[in-house]
Amino acid sequence: xxxxxxxxxxxxxxxxxxxxxxxxxxxxxxxxxxxxxxxxxxxxxxxxxxxxxxxxxxxxxxxxxxxxxxxxxxxxxxxxxxxxxxxxxxxxxxxxxxxxxxxxxxxxxxxxxxxxxxxxxxxxxxxxxxxxxxxxxxxxxxxxxxxxxxxxxxxxxxxxxxxxxxxxxxxxxxxxxxxxxxxxxxxxxxxxxxxxxxxxxxxxxxxxxxxxxxxxxxxxxxxxxxxxxxxxxxxxxxxxxxxxxxxxxxxxxxxxxxxxxxxxxxxxxxxxxxxxxxxxxxxxxxxxxxxxxxxxxxxxxxxxxxxxxxxxxxxxxxxxxxxxxxxxxxxxxxxxxxxxxxxxxxxxxxxxxxxxxxxxxxxxxxxxxxxxxxxxxxxxxxxxxxxxxxxxxxxxxxxxxxxxxxxxxxxxx
Amino acid sequence: xxxxxxxxxxxxxxxxxxxxxxxxxxxxxxxxxxxxxxxxxxxxxxxxxxxxxxxxxxxxxxxxxxxxxxxxxxxxxxxxxxxxxxxxxxxxxxxxxxxxxxxxxxxxxxxxxxxxxxxxxxxxxxxxxxxxxxxxxxxxxxxxxxxxxxxxxxxxxxxxxxxxxxxxxxxxxxxxxxxxxxxxxxxxxxxxxxxxxxxxxxxxxxxxxxxxxxxxxxxxxxxxxxxxxxxxxxxxxxxxxxxxxxxxxxxxxxxxxxxxxxxxxxxxxxxxxxxxxxxxxxxxxxxxxxxxxxxxxxxxxxxxxxxxxxxxxxxxxxxxxxxxxxxxxxxxxxxxxxxxxxxxxxxxxxxxxxxxxxxxxxxxxxxxxxxxxxxxxxxxxxxxxxxxxxxxxxxxxxxxxxxxxxxxxxxxx
Numbered sequence: 001x002x003x004x005x006x007x008x009x010x011x012x013x014x015x016x017x018x019x020x021x022x023x024x025x026x027x028x029x030x031x032x033x034x035x036x037x038x039x040x041x042x043x044x045x046x047x048x049x050x051x052x053x054x055x056x057x058x059x060x061x062x063x064x065x066x067x068x069x070x071x072x073x074x075x076x077x078x079x080x081x082x083x084x085x086x087x088x089x090x091x092x093x094x095x096x097x098x099x100x101x102x103x104x105x106x107x108x109x110x111x112x113x114x115x116x117x118x119x120x121x122x123x124x125x126x127x128x129x130x131x132x133x134x135x136x137x138x139x140x141x142x143x144x145x146x147x148x149x150x151x152x153x154x155x156x157x158x159x160x161x162x163x164x165x166x167x168x169x170x171x172x173x174x175x176x177x178x179x180x181x182x183x184x185x186x187x188x189x190x191x192x193x194x195x196x197x198x199x200x201x202x203x204x205x206x207x208x209x210x211x212x213x214x215x216x217x218x219x220x221x222x223x224x225x226x227x228x229x230x231x232x233x234x235x236x237x238x239x240x241x242x243x244x245x246x247x248x249x250x251x252x253x254x255x256x257x258x259x260x261x262x263x264x265x266x267x268x269x270x271x272x273x274x275x276x277x278x279x280x281x282x283x284x285x286x287x288x289x290x291x292x293x294x295x296x297x298x299x300x301x302x303x304x305x306x307x308x309x310x311x312x313x314x315x316x317x318x319x320x321x322x323x324x325x326x327x328x329x330x331x332x333x334x335x336x337x338x339x340x341x342x343x344x345x346x347x348x349x350x351x352x353x354x355x356x357x358x359x360x361x362x363x364x365x366x367x368x369x370x371x372x373x374x375x376x377x378x379x380x381x382x383x384x385x386x387x388x389x390x391x392x393x394x395x396x397x398x399x400x401x402x403x404x405x406x407x408x409x410x411x412x413x
Numbered sequence: 414x415x416x417x418x419x420x421x422x423x424x425x426x427x428x429x430x431x432x433x434x435x436x437x438x439x440x441x442x443x444x445x446x447x448x449x450x451x452x453x454x455x456x457x458x459x460x461x462x463x464x465x466x467x468x469x470x471x472x473x474x475x476x477x478x479x480x481x482x483x484x485x486x487x488x489x490x491x492x493x494x495x496x497x498x499x500x501x502x503x504x505x506x507x508x509x510x511x512x513x514x515x516x517x518x519x520x521x522x523x524x525x526x527x528x529x530x531x532x533x534x535x536x537x538x539x540x541x542x543x544x545x546x547x548x549x550x551x552x553x554x555x556x557x558x559x560x561x562x563x564x565x566x567x568x569x570x571x572x573x574x575x576x577x578x579x580x581x582x583x584x585x586x587x588x589x590x591x592x593x594x595x596x597x598x599x600x601x602x603x604x605x606x607x608x609x610x611x612x613x614x615x616x617x618x619x620x621x622x623x624x625x626x627x628x629x630x631x632x633x634x635x636x637x638x639x640x641x642x643x644x645x646x647x648x649x650x651x652x653x654x655x656x657x658x659x660x661x662x663x664x665x666x667x668x669x670x671x672x673x674x675x676x677x678x679x680x681x682x683x684x685x686x687x688x689x690x691x692x693x694x695x696x697x698x699x700x701x702x703x704x705x706x707x708x709x710x711x712x713x714x715x716x717x718x719x720x721x722x723x724x725x726x727x728x729x730x731x732x733x734x735x736x737x738x739x740x741x742x743x744x745x746x747x748x749x750x751x752x753x754x755x756x757x758x759x760x761x762x763x764x765x766x767x768x769x770x771x772x773x774x775x776x777x778x779x780x781x782x783x784x785x786x787x788x789x790x791x792x793x794x795x796x797x798x799x800x801x802x803x804x805x806x807x808x809x810x811x812x813x814x815x816x817x818x819x820x821x822x823x824x825x826x
Contacts, residue, residue, distance in 0.1 A: 365821030408778030
């Protein structure tokens with residue numbers, strides 16, 4: 001890979017960011033509107049490119065769920081355009097802030113400003129190409145998109161349309177750039193592009209995250225690792241416990257907020273586990289501890305199951321002696337994404353909320369709600385599982401930083 | 414270095430953090446009060462250890478300003494105790510937050526919680542040992558302190574007194590730990606202590622920052638690099654320009670918010686530069702561009718001067734043709750810490766505020782105000798020059814993260 005190519009992308013994005021950072025909300029919304037229009041007008045071109053990607057991917061033997069995520073049709077393109085119109089309605093955080101006057105007369109304003117250049121490394125999901133770029137445009141950031149190789153033809157068309165839309169409203173095309181090289185080297189070069197990238201968001205599996213931790217020299221927000229738990233307390237409402245567990249595991253197993261391990265208090269296990277198993281609405285591989293296997297027919301779990309994010313129709317199940325044991329298990333294996341307790345005990349709920357260290361802690365609700373849309377943010381760039389900057393769904397605010405503006409009349413210290 | 418030693422410190426701090434994270438504000442304030450009392454009660458012990466450090470440092474030929482920063486006497490210890498009492502008065506951010514109810518009835522609270530374990534790598538300034546630990550205690554974090562080798566005897570006594578104080582009020586002693594090994598390897602091991610450290614704050618020179626960028630696998634907030642500029646606009650009030658520049662450069666040249674380069678509009682340079690030079694209250698080495706040298710007697714600056722943070726009685730001076738040229742110069746060489754314009758033009762002020770990308774942008778005031786105390790935060794752990802999490806002085810809020818608490822009655826998605 002030609003490292004000069006990545007540096008040139010970085011330089012162009014940095015230059016563009018200086019301009020788009022000062023764009024008005026109206027101008028940024030006009031860009032989003034133009035993107036929505038151009039996507040729909042050029043849906044034939046998009047779907048033709050997407051067909052190429054789908055054919056290559058099918059020939060490579062890509063699994064069906066991944067092919068489905070890769071696919072764009074007229075309906076999905078209309079859906080993307082709709083979400084752009086929703087994004088237009090959201091408040092622009094840039095320029096908001098607070099103001100104080102110090103005893104010496106200095107006026108100190110602390111305002112939200114764009115980060116600058118945001119790079120996103122993601123999998124073969126073309127909708128992310130538009131979503132991520134749109135969130136960056138709305139917040140006055142330039143972005144560099146490094147999508148998966150399987151979507152490269154689709155991404156090229158989408159990116160060109162977005163660049164055309166930016167030009168149409170007088171904003172620099174380089175505010176949105178696609179890395180035209182989907183090698184591992186291009187991703188690593190982005191991670192080291194210090195001085196040009198203000199934030200790198202890796203979206204992907206454990207391998208990508210590990211590579212980022214080892215290689216990144218630019219600021220990173222880690223997203224997406226979700227080894228989420230549902231704990232059924234001894235006082236749980238049985239029906240609610242079954243309903244929430246089914247939803248947390250089965251409604252969309254491939255996403256990061258789906259449950260991976262179920263913990264059940266020993267005093268409710270004999271009632272709950274058979275009820276849960278007989279309520280299953282989809283085939284599910286259960287890997288249970290010994291006490292689980294004494295109650296329901298299932299595979300045997302080993303230590304590695306507690307640490308695994310299956311992203312599949314597989315659930316690890318463990319019977320625990322107490323809330324303490326449940327909290328200790330979660331503290332050991334959790335990726336600090338989303339954790340739920342089902343309980344009627346206020347004491348258990350309070351302890352769980354206080355002692356579980358995670359982006360989102362649920363009492364009597366499904367872990368599946370950890371999502372920018374469900375939280376009312378309107379959109380998200382990913383779910384942060386780190387503690388710096390922001391935790392949980394990353395909405396528009398997460399794409400800004402602060403800047404102190406200090407105005408005086410000659411004050412010295 | 415025994416890496417197991419650093420891991421054991423990390424493990425102990427992580428365990429302590431679970432407990433101190435749930436301490437009440439009253440209990441945390443009681444710990445701060447006990448620290449203040451023990452420091453004063455044991456000031457003989459502290460100054461005896463400090464005398465050892467000072468002797469070693471003097472024998473090593475450490476420069477006088479560094480010896481002064483290393484020194485603790487009864488008055489300085491009383492000053493540290495006073496600042497602890499000030500910290501007690503500040504509001505505890507932990508537990509504050511917002512609450513919304515979603516249309517489906519889910520209650521979503523977003524509350525501030527401690528980060529967990531904070532590690533600080535810093536120079537030989539024993540006051541930082543207490544300040545940093547106290548900020549962490551106030552926000553419910555455990556901390557691991559890795560101070561400079563020259564202060565190790567002082568730091569051992571201070572840390573033991575803080576641990577005694579924590580025990581006295583029923584909080585775990587391991588909430589404050591000192592790395593008893595001041596080798597470069599112990600710093601690198603801390604940078605890689607993933608899973609135990611939630612935030613690493615390096616305080617030090619360019620070498621430390623570069624090492625952190627290359628080695629760190631834990632989340633980092635970069636602090637302290639300050640290549641700060643003062644720009645004298647053509648419309649500046651001459652007296653104010655002289656007064657603010659003198660203050661920004663001379664009031665404390667060794668700190669990060671001191672000015673390093675002075676930019677002067679060509680139309681005011683012939684008036685301003687001689688006036689500035691004749692107003693100097695301290696010997697100052699001036700390194701000027703050719704146009705500067707045509708107006709005042711000084712050394713010749715080269716390209717490297719624009720990029721240098723002298724932290725000394727040295728000032729680089731450049732005459733520029735326009736505000737555009739000043740902004741371009743700052744954008745190229747700034748470390749994005751603190752930048753000032755002196756002007757009577759509202760248009761120049763607005764452009765400078767908008768186009769300069771820095772933690773703090775000043776109009777008609779000295780860069781020296783970028784400081785937690787001066788901003789009204791009461792205390793600071795350092796000045797963040799990065800954009801993620803927080804920018805500018807890091808007060809108590811910066812030592813917390815957020816956590817979503819979601820409460821329902823069986824909601825599924």
